[in-house]
Amino acid sequence: MDTKNQTIPSPADCLKEAGETKELRLKKAVFSDIPGLLKDFFKSGRVYLVADENTWKAAGQKTEDAVREAGIPIAGRRIFPGEPRLHAHYTHVKELIELFKSLPDYPSCTPIAVGGGTINDLVKRATFELAMPYLCVPTAASVDGYTANGAALLMDGFKQTLPCTAPRVIAADTDVLAQAPAYLSSSGFGDLAGKIIAGTDWIIAEKAGSAGAPAATPIDPLAWNMIQPGLMDNLNQSVHAADGDSEAVRTLFNSLAVTGFAMQYMKNSRPVSGSEHLFSHVWEMEDLSLNGAPVTHGHKVTIGTLSATAFTELFFADPSGPPTAVSGWQRPSPAEREAETAAAFRETPGCKAVVKTALEKMVDSKTASDINTLCRDSWHEIREKVLERLLPYAELKALLAKARCPLVPEAIGLRRKDIIATARKAQMMRNKYGILDLAWDMGNFESILAKLEASEVYLR
Numbered sequence: 273m274d275t276k277n278q279t280i281p282s283p284a285d286c287l288k289e290a291g292e293t294k295e296l297r298l299k300k301a302v303f304s305d306i307p308g309l310l311k312d313f314f315k316s317g318r319v320y321l322v323a324d325e326n327t328w329k330a331a332g333q334k335t336e337d338a339v340r341e342a343g344i345p346i347a348g349r350r351i352f353p354g355e356p357r358l359h360a361h362y363t364h365v366k367e368l369i370e371l372f373k374s375l376p377d378y379p380s381c382t383p384i385a386v387g388g389g390t391i392n393d394l395v396k397r398a399t400f401e402l403a404m405p406y407l408c409v410p411t412a413a414s415v416d417g418y419t420a421n422g423a424a425l426l427m428d429g430f431k432q433t434l435p436c437t438a439p440r441v442i443a444a445d446t447d448v449l450a451q452a453p454a455y456l457s458s459s460g461f462g463d464l465a466g467k468i469i470a471g472t473d474w475i476i477a478e479k480a481g482s483a484g485a486p487a488a489t490p491i492d493p494l495a496w497n498m499i500q501p502g503l504m505d506n507l508n509q510s511v512h513a514a515d516g517d518s519e520a521v522r523t524l525f526n527s528l529a530v531t532g533f534a535m536q537y538m539k540n541s542r543p544v545s546g547s548e549h550l551f552s553h554v555w556e557m558e559d560l561s562l563n564g565a566p567v568t569h570g571h572k573v574t575i576g577t578l579s580a581t582a583f584t585e586l587f588f589a590d591p592s593g594p595p596t597a598v599s600g601w602q603r604p605s606p607a608e609r610e611a612e613t614a615a616a617f618r619e620t621p622g623c624k625a626v627v628k629t630a631l632e633k634m635v636d637s638k639t640a641s642d643i644n645t646l647c648r649d650s651w652h653e654i655r656e657k658v659l660e661r662l663l664p665y666a667e668l669k670a671l672l673a674k675a676r677c678p679l680v681p682e683a684i685g686l687r688r689k690d691i692i693a694t695a696r697k698a699q700m701m702r703n704k705y706g707i708l709d710l711a712w713d714m715g716n717f718e719s720i721l722a723k724l725e726a727s728e729v730y731l732r
């Protein structure tokens with residue numbers, strides 16, 4: 273599609289396309305609206321609150337008070353400890369399922385998730401398994417996952433994205449979001465910045481798909497317009513979210529919510545995640561922690577976005593054509609690919625699943641050759657389209673610095689050489705075509721990594 277002439281749908285229009293979420297209420301003093309939202313969008317009379325000690329203080333008590341004052345009975349509450357930071361572990365989902373099932377009026381009771389991405393993901397999956405709609409009261413603009421129809425949960429020893437139904441209603445209080453800890457707002461900012469790569473990867477996928485690349489769906493104009501045309505304005509307007517600026521936090525939350533609506537509309541994550549999220553998926557599988565606390569999703573995506581931006585810039589650096597392949601590099605056979613993927617993930621419990629994906633996403637040599645020819649023949653067109661969307665690395669880094677995001681691998685407990693190793697692993701994961709796959713199919717993946725490793729600018 274033409275990625276230059278775009279119209280931006282309003283958040284209300286995006287909500288209409290969402291499918292699962294029926295209402296997003298984002299305002300000051302939202303708590304007094306909650307009883308009305310319960311009445312308008314849910315059948316049952318009773319509610320069950322889920323929070324942790326921190327989110328209870330931020331918004332749980334206020335939610336309970338508003339509900340109680342309106343005469344709506346409280347069926348119970350589960351407040352998880354605030355310290356250490358709650359892990360999105362599937363065992364908590366199981367606990368919530370048992371709790372909800374034990375309620376006398378199950379399944380007509382309405383769960384309310386009061387919290388950040390983790391609390392929301394736990395409730396989202398538990399209510400999905402029980403087919404119970406729920407209401408979400410977010411306490412930080414920390415992720416795009418509030419409105420996504422998936423939840424990232426630690427199950428069978430590794431982080432997996434499990435299918436879910438997005439919350440039916442979101443009631444977000446702008447004062448609560450503005451008062452959230454700075455690291456949570458900067459996490460949300462990093463998750464939003466990742467949409468730049470989601471866009472450039474989609475351009476690449478659409479082109480490569482026309483030469484037979486797998487999992488390379490063409491750009492859907494509506495999903496594209498929901499996110500891409502307004503993205504840079506939204507990033508610029510939300511850059512002070514971590515400073516507690518309530519207008520900035522409002523823009524950030526709205527923008528993140530809309531990306532989830534695009535995902536609900538597309539029924540997949542193509543519009544909202546690309547190679548930057550593949551980096552973060554690797555670190556999620558490895559349960560990356562810093563000083564004993566899990567690194568937030570958004571901070572992993574931030575370093576993933578810097579890494580993917582550096583990789584994309586290096587790929588498209590030369591106006592005259594793609595980088596040369598490493599001399600002597602040959603496409604591995606499926607058996608060799610299986611062995612190298614198994615070796616790369618040998619210490620990760622999810623190894624088997626990744627090996628399967630890595631084999632599924634391998635194209636045959638005829639398709640690789642077609643992709644190669646197409647990329648060389650349309651080099652100027654692809655390069656121009658991608659660079660028109662890509663925020664140059666230096667500008668991206670300056671923007672992330674203003675938003676108080678991590679800027680170097682060390683800030684999330686990694687070294688430069690870990691980024692190189694992660695890029696190799698990221699390319700093996702998820703069958704969703706992007707810049708890493710294009711470089712791999714062109715045979716120049718390793719030569720770009722070598723440039724990245726030797727660079728005096730990138731990831732420093």
Ligand SMILES: [Zn+2]
Nearest residue numbers: 416463569573
């Ligand atoms: Zn994300």
